[in-house]
Amino acid sequence: MNIAIVLPIFIPMLAGALTLACWQWRNVQRWLSLLSGTGLLLAGIYLFIQVREQGILVAYMGDWAAPYGITLVADLLSAIMVLVTGIVGLSVAVYSLATMSQKHEAFGYYPLLHLMLAGVAGAFLTGDIFNLYVWFEIMLVASFGLMILGGERAQMEGAVKYVTLNLLSSALFLTAVGLLYGYAGTLNMADLAVKLGTGEQPGLVTVIAMLFMVAFGIKAAAFPLFFWLPASYHTPPVAISAVFAGLLTKVGVYALYRVFSLIFVQDISLTHHHILMGMGIFTMLTGVLGAAAQFEVRRILSFHIVSQIGYMLVGLALFTPLAIAGGVFYIFHHIIVKTNLFLISGIMYRYHGSYELSKLGGLYRATPWLALLFLIPAMSLAGIPPLSGFFAKYTVIKAGVLEGAWWMVGIALLVGLLTLYSMVKIWAEAFWKPLPEEAKPLRGGEDPNRYLLYLPVAVLAGMTLTIGLGAEWFVQLALDTADQLLTPSGYIDAVLGPIEARSRP
Amino acid sequence: MENLFAFVIGGLYATALFMMLRRSIVKLVIGLMILSNAANLLILTAGGLVRGAPPLIPDHLERVTTTMADPLPQALILTAIVISFGVLAFAVVLIHRAYEVIGADDMNEMKSTDS
Numbered sequence: 001m002n003i004a005i006v007l008p009i010f011i012p013m014l015a016g017a018l019t020l021a022c023w024q025w026r027n028v029q030r031w032l033s034l035l036s037g038t039g040l041l042l043a044g045i046y047l048f049i050q051v052r053e054q055g056i057l058v059a060y061m062g063d064w065a066a067p068y069g070i071t072l073v074a075d076l077l078s079a080i081m082v083l084v085t086g087i088v089g090l091s092v093a094v095y096s097l098a099t100m101s102q103k104h105e106a107f108g109y110y111p112l113l114h115l116m117l118a119g120v121a122g123a124f125l126t127g128d129i130f131n132l133y134v135w136f137e138i139m140l141v142a143s144f145g146l147m148i149l150g151g152e153r154a155q156m157e158g159a160v161k162y163v164t165l166n167l168l169s170s171a172l173f174l175t176a177v178g179l180l181y182g183y184a185g186t187l188n189m190a191d192l193a194v195k196l197g198t199g200e201q202p203g204l205v206t207v208i209a210m211l212f213m214v215a216f217g218i219k220a221a222a223f224p225l226f227f228w229l230p231a232s233y234h235t236p237p238v239a240i241s242a243v244f245a246g247l248l249t250k251v252g253v254y255a256l257y258r259v260f261s262l263i264f265v266q267d268i269s270l271t272h273h274h275i276l277m278g279m280g281i282f283t284m285l286t287g288v289l290g291a292a293a294q295f296e297v298r299r300i301l302s303f304h305i306v307s308q309i310g311y312m313l314v315g316l317a318l319f320t321p322l323a324i325a326g327g328v329f330y331i332f333h334h335i336i337v338k339t340n341l342f343l344i345s346g347i348m349y350r351y352h353g354s355y356e357l358s359k360l361g362g363l364y365r366a367t368p369w370l371a372l373l374f375l376i377p378a379m380s381l382a383g384i385p386p387l388s389g390f391f392a393k394y395t396v397i398k399a400g401v402l403e404g405a406w407w408m409v410g411i412a413l414l415v416g417l418l419t420l421y422s423m424v425k426i427w428a429e430a431f432w433k434p435l436p437e438e439a440k441p442l443r444g445g446e447d448p449n450r451y452l453l454y455l456p457v458a459v460l461a462g463m464t465l466t467i468g469l470g471a472e473w474f475v476q477l478a479l480d481t482a483d484q485l486l487t488p489s490g491y492i493d494a495v496l497g498p499i500e501a502r503s504r505p
Numbered sequence: 506m507e508n509l510f511a512f513v514i515g516g517l518y519a520t521a522l523f524m525m526l527r528r529s530i531v532k533l534v535i536g537l538m539i540l541s542n543a544a545n546l547l548i549l550t551a552g553g554l555v556r557g558a559p560p561l562i563p564d565h566l567e568r569v570t571t572t573m574a575d576p577l578p579q580a581l582i583l584t585a586i587v588i589s590f591g592v593l594a595f596a597v598v599l600i601h602r603a604y605e606v607i608g609a610d611d612m613n614e615m616k617s618t619d620s
Binding site: 130133134137140141144145148151152153154156157158159160161163164167168170171174175177178179181182183187227230231232234235 | 525530533537540541543544545547548550551552553577578581584585588589591592595596599600602603606607612615616617618619
């Protein structure tokens with residue numbers, strides 16, 4: 001068994017259990033949380049290096065060989081996602097030391113956070129579609145707890161929608177898993193890829209594929225199914241919003257990438273080029289239009305999660321190496337940028353005690369450094385060169401041009417412009433305009449925790465710059481990942497062994 | 506047998522969706538409850554229904570030779586029941602708290618965070 005694959009799941013799960021055991025001792029929980037965040041990041045780096053050197057890694061739980069036992073698989077996409085999870089986990093662990101109130105911590109913030117990270121890492125690493133469901137649920141149950149931490153009215157309203165739609169999506173996911181098992185008689189993803197590749201009844205497979213698409217589409221907040229996200233993501237404490245915004249929807253996107261590159265590739269012109277493409281285009285457009293209509297920082301950012309999901313979906317929909325690479329690049333760039341923006345909105349809140357743009361102002365004069373730190377991820381989100389978002393958008397759009405998908409290219413460019421508009425709106429209102437009369441500055445630069453607040457923000461901004469300036473290396477990485485995703489035989493061979501060695505009773 | 510199950514499951518899905526579309530949050534939770542049970546029944550049916558044939562290998566044989574029930578759907582459903590029961594317990598507590606905080610069980614009263 002390969003320890004590198006197990007560690008990213010084991011560390012946060014252990015931390016969740018230990019912090020739960022230390023319920024009474026707040027300081028112990030905080031240190032454990034930091035330790036686990038660091039450990040998860042190191043495990044992610046270790047896994048990434050291993051996968052980079054040795055190719056796809058596989059671990060069989062309890063030594064039961066592939067189609068029968070539980071399998072954990074780490075290919076480049078999984079490894080990248082786990083690494084980014086580590087980055088987000090550690091930044092949020094540091095940031096929440098400064099922002100979480102004692103009340104929130106007393107109700108189990110740290111155990112829930114780490115169990116959620118364990119669920120996310122598990123979902124990225126599993127090679128079995130039913131276990132994907134189980135990891136999704138672990139992640140969701142923990143996120144439900146985080147969502148209502150504090151129990152304010154807005155949180156309750158948001159949570160009712162969040163819980164309902166996610167449970168609906170889980171039920172659809174389970175339905176699809178059941179039908180798939182009835183059809184193929186296996187749940188191992190590599191084995192499914194083999195069985196469905198030679199199967200009859202392509203119509204039934206397409207129906208199952210659509211069920212998966214709806215289930216994951218709800219979780220990823222794709223076009224007709226995204227309304228729970230802007231209704232709920234702005235309600236919990238900001239550190240929780242940040243980790244949700246960064247990671248949770250991307251687990252849905254990851255699942256779409258995995259399932260629609262490995263298992264459901266029978267009818268690409270219908271499932272990918274038409275349905276996913278339409279979903280992606282409308283997701284981009286509705287998300288950005290929703291954001292343009294908002295005047296509250298976290299609501300604007302929530303709608304932008306939706307619109308950026310659209311870019312990732314069209315990357316998958318085009319299904320060429322370049323497009324998939326663009327989508328993968330977009331995913332890791334977006335997780336870092338979006339987490340950072342939410343963390344910065346939390347700092348803005350600490351200055352004036354509001355997220356409403358009309359009650360914010362004069363932040364540029366008060367904290368030029370914060371203004372600069374905001375500008376980096378904001379412009380990256382809008383796709384201004386040389387920041388990371390530019391290369392992400394450029395790769396996706398170039399792939400669209402090469403494929404002649406002109407509608408998508410046109411909309412993607414328009415959405416980029418509107419994203420810029422939203423970011424400039426936040427900049428002009430919160431940082432540039434003078435402080436309105438009615439707003440009272442709460443705490444100026446004398447915040448006792450400001451180093452804890454600024455450290456993760458600065459590090460994430462530095463990462464955005466690194467990805468942008470060193471784009472060649474990262475694009476190459478994304479191309480390698482796309483290459484792995486588009487040749488599923490590598491994945492199948494790694495899990496089931498080479499074709500000639502496969503024997504079936 | 507399969508046909509009967511197909512109708513039952515279809516009915517459960519329809520009932521669940523109907524209940525979820527009502528305005529009362531209590532009915533919403535009942536809908537979720539029915540939905541998860543419908544999904545479990547569907548797994549059982551799709552995995553193949555066999556009456557009274559446990560997946561046991563007799564002492565003197567190496568492998569099962571007669572018809573047998575597939576143990577995997579049962580394992581899957583067991584997992585899914587545990588999960589959905591836990592999640593449902595959470596949902597019940599949530600709507601109770603939501604009812605206390607908001608003072609209404611009507612979804613139309615819960616629109617302040619929508620945009």
